[in-house]
Amino acid sequence: MAPATLTFLGAAGTVTGSKFLLTIGGRRVLVDAGMYQGEKHWRSMNWAPFPVDPADIDDVVLTHAHMDHCGYLPRLVKDGFAGDVWATEGTAALAEIVLRDAAYLQERDAEHATLHGYSKHKPVLPLYTEQDVQRTLTHFRAVAYDTDVELGNGVTCRWTRAGHILGSASVRVSTDRTAILFSGDIGRHDHPVLRPRDIPPGAPFVVVESTYGDREHPEPERAHEDFAAAIRRTVARGGQVLIPAFAVDRTEVVLKTIGEMQRDGRIPMVPIYVNSPMALNALRVYRSPAHRDELRPDLDVEEFLGLPNVTETPDADSSRELNDLEGPAIIISxxxxxxxxxxxxHLEEMLPHPRNTVILTGYQATGTRGRSLEEGARELKLHGRYIPVRATIVRDAEFSVHADSSDLMDWLGELDPAPETTFIVHGEPDAAAALHERIADELGWTSAVARYGEVVVVEPRTTRRHKDRA
Structure with a gap:
């Protein structure tokens, strides 16, 4: 029998597009099916033919519901994937929201580009449609944490809580000859909303993320003081605060922080608008009793999801009305x-005015508009036009729910047994290289920074020597 192999089809050399293909005996298992975001070079790969015929993939195993881990799924189904998609209940619930929203936006963006003629493609088509998403959802199979699930052909998977977003997990894939542990995105040691991560059983091979492999999260004397100060200054000059926030997990954390600051008198009480249908749907998942055991036991959900000065804007008309707002306000979108x-x-309306502030609350991948703002761009291209950036731009790194370098090392150091080889993925080159050096210096392990398209054998050396002698 041919040895088990792992092929890196995404999140190698970049943070986004996580896709890892395991070929074990006669079975092909794709761990994560993420969409590329950021630089045009990577985004164009969403449209390239998949390196393996999707019809030949038996299973997709998801670690969590962020776009860069599940957003490519409908395209796989559109192109012929007919197997099962395995995920925790929380991931399945959030993935439905994420994928429906992605298809809706892609269809609307294609229509907008066609109408205004700023795309070189004729005709302008979405990567997938809402109908493709509907077909994809029929492939989902929900699994529980810390439970072995048999996929077939002797392949077993086990999901362990990762503490990154609701439903997130590290996944261990094993057979009687080998085991490979995929970290997924690992949460910080102390998530403000979720229960902390657990440590999964070790494996001979580990695939670990490195988003913050070269840095530590700040731990200031007073939490989120840059965030609070920016809001106070903006309100004082009669401006508005725009907070671009990930719809899944970040919006909840931002609302919790704002609520605490209001109660403590650190920021004034001003109107707050949550203008994201996806975020509002995700909030309902977090509120659901079905997922309450995912949340911290000391958390009162309604304390921050039921703030009296919060207005939800689910429909397009109420969203457009926010462009005519007068006076101080906070918009989360x-x-x-x-x-x-x-x-x-909102950026198109607010960036040209010095009285306004944009607060970035999460990782900004290379090539995104958020990264451009973070790096001091003086103009931003939106809907085919360049918009001047005169608003104040603030970055609050404390909101990140990604493990920093020390969190990653702590997680790795607790694995038992220690791996034979560790593969480093899901990081920009400097971050991945820094984690590689730290693993060698502090743990003395063999590790490698994965390259796109690279194929590696994932069977322990002792097993391979035994087979060779046979």
Whole structure:
């Protein structure tokens, strides 16, 4: 029998597009099916033919419901994937919201580009449609944490809580000859809303993310003081605050922080608008009793999801009315990297005015509008036009729910047994290289920064030597 192999088809050399293909005996298992975001070079790969015929993939195993881990699924189904998609209940619930929203935005963006003629493609087509998403949802199979699930052909999967977003997990894939542990996105040691991560059983091979592999999260004396100060200054000059926030998990954390600051008198009480249908749907999942065991036991959900000065704007008309707002206000809208969604319309209206402030609350991938703002861009291209950036731009790194370098090392160091080889993915080159050096220096392990398209054998050396002698 041919040895088990792992092929890196995404999140290698970049943070987005997570896709890892395991070939074990006669079975092909794709771990995550993420969409590329950020730089045009990577985004164009969403449209390239998939390196393997999707019809030949038996299963997709998801770690969590962020776009860069599940957003490519409908395209796989559109192109012939007919197997099962395995995910925790929380991931399945959030993935439905994320994928429906993605298809809606893609269809609307294609229509807008066609109408205004700013795309070189004729005709302008979405990567997939809402109908493709509907077909994809029929493939989902929900699994429980810490439970072995048999996929077939002797392949077993086990999901362990990762503490990144609701439903997120590290996934261990095993056979009688080998095991590979995929970290997924690992949460910080102390998530403000979710229960903390658990440590999964070790494996001979580990695939670990490195988003913040080269940095530590700040731990200031007073939490989120840059965030609070920016709001106070903006309100004092009669401006408005725009917070681009990831619809899944970040909006909840931002609302919790704002509520605490209002109660403590750190920021004034001003109107707050949550203008993201996806975020509002995700909030309902977090409120659901079905997922209450995912949340911290000391958390009162209604304390921050039921703030009296919060207005939800689910429909397009109420969203457009926000452009005519007068006086100070806080608007929370997605997407968090300003790659699409309603936040683009707010940026178009608010960026030209010095009285306003944009607060970035999450990781901004290379090539995104959020990264451009973070790096001091003086203009931003939106809907085919360049918009001047005169508003104040503030970055609050404390909101990140990604493990920093020390969190990653702590997680790795607790694995038992230690791996034979660790593969580093889901990081920009500097971050991945820094984690590679730290693993060698502090743990003395063999590790490698994965390259796109690279194929590696994932069977322990002892197993391979035994087979060779046989």
């Amino acid at each position: 997605s997407s968090g990297m300003a790659t699409g969604g309603r936040v683009l319309h």
